[in-house]
Amino acid sequence: MKEAEMHVAEAETYVAMKQAEMHVAAAEAYVAMKAQWDKSTLAEAEMCVAEAEAYVAMKQAEMHVAEAEAYVAMSEAEMRIAEAETYVAMKQAEMHVAAAEAYVAMKEAEMHVAEAEAYVAMKRNGSSPWSVAERPHRTQLDPALERPPRPWSGERTNEQRRTSPL
Numbered sequence: 793m794k795e796a797e798m799h800v801a802e803a804e805t806y807v808a809m810k811q812a813e814m815h816v817a818a819a820e821a822y823v824a825m826k827a828q829w830d831k832s833t834l835a836e837a838e839m840c841v842a843e844a845e846a847y848v849a850m851k852q853a854e855m856h857v858a859e860a861e862a863y864v865a866m867s868e869a870e871m872r873i874a875e876a877e878t879y880v881a882m883k884q885a886e887m888h889v890a891a892a893e894a895y896v897a898m899k900e901a902e903m904h905v906a907e908a909e910a911y912v913a914m915k916r917n918g919s920s921p922w923s924v925a926e927r928p929h930r931t932q933l934d935p936a937l938e939r940p941p942r943p944w945s946g947e948r949t950n951e952q953r954r955t956s957p958l
Contacts, residue, residue: 804858815848
């Protein structure tokens with residue numbers, strides 16, 4: 793779009809310049825014609841030429857203003873594009889971070905699953921992953937081995953003991 797606007801501005805400037813050249817040419821032809829007919833009107837013809845030259849200078853100034861405005865508009869558009877590209881890059885980086893965090897969480901979950909599977913396999917084979925000093929009570933490993941509590945003695949279940957803050 794900015795290229796189209798620049799082409800429009802260039803075309804308008806070109807048309808204005810051609811119109812000014814036509815005015816200068818018309819003034820020069822007028823001066824030549826007047827010089828042939830009457831030498832006394834030469835000053836008037838020179839005044840017409842001066843007006844035409846002033847018109848050309850004014851159009852050139854307008855062309856410079858139009859070029860400057862087009863440059864400013866283009867620079868502003870480039871700044872907006874750069875801001876948009878920066879925003880997009882930031883959002884892509886955020887997405888990559890989120891994807892990396894999700895991947896790490898998934899891998900951690902896979903590790904937990906693998907550890908649980910290894911533990912289950914060791915238990916089936918009868919081996920223990922703990923040393924003798926670290927070995928938990930057998931009822932902590934298999935709740936089915938837990939004996940029922942004796943309520944008459946005020947005894948609690950192993951589950952109650954594990955979850956109790958006391």
